Amino acid sequence: MAKSKRKKSKTKSKAKVRRKAKKSKRTSSAPRKKAKTLAKKKIAQRRSTAKRKRKARKRTEAEMSWPEVRASRLRKSAGREDRIVREFDRSVNMTPQALEKWVGESAAGHWSAQRILEIKRKKPRDYTPDDYSHMRKVAAYVKRHAAQRPDGDVSETPWRYSLMNWGHDPLK
Secondary structure, three states, rough: OHHHHHHHHHHHHHHHHHHHHHHHHHHHOOOHHHHHHHHHHHHHHHHHHHHHHHHHOOOHHHHHHHHHHHHHHHHOOOOHHHHHHHHHHHOOOOOOHHHHHHHHHHOOOOHHHHHHHHHHHEEOHHHOHHHHHHHHHHHHHHHHOOOOOOOOOOOOOHHHHHHHHHHOEEEO
């Protein structure tokens, strides 16, 4: 009989272990992980809908009042003037004295060279929108024309003279 009691006690202890294992499975971190991932998904969904709403709020210029349009354009162009001035300074590599000397020698291209001299003599805070417009033209012309460099010696070519009328000496 003693043997059978021992067997029963062993089987009971195994049943207890199984019950404990089931309880520990119930209280495991798996449900908590699922809850966390669901919460993260909900937060991500909220953020994406908020972004969509913000994008939907943007209006076209036709829907805005004139002051709003001006403010919008100013925000977009912030820093543009600095970039234009940098490009202009990079492309116009002749000093005002050298440009004046060149303009005195040639009759062609006077208007652009004169305008460049006016801009060079001004202080940056005194630049007008028309000045920025001309600076953009000069920088674009010099960039476009410099890319068409002819082969060989360019010291006395119409290509060089044309660039010099715009304040850029390709030999510098």
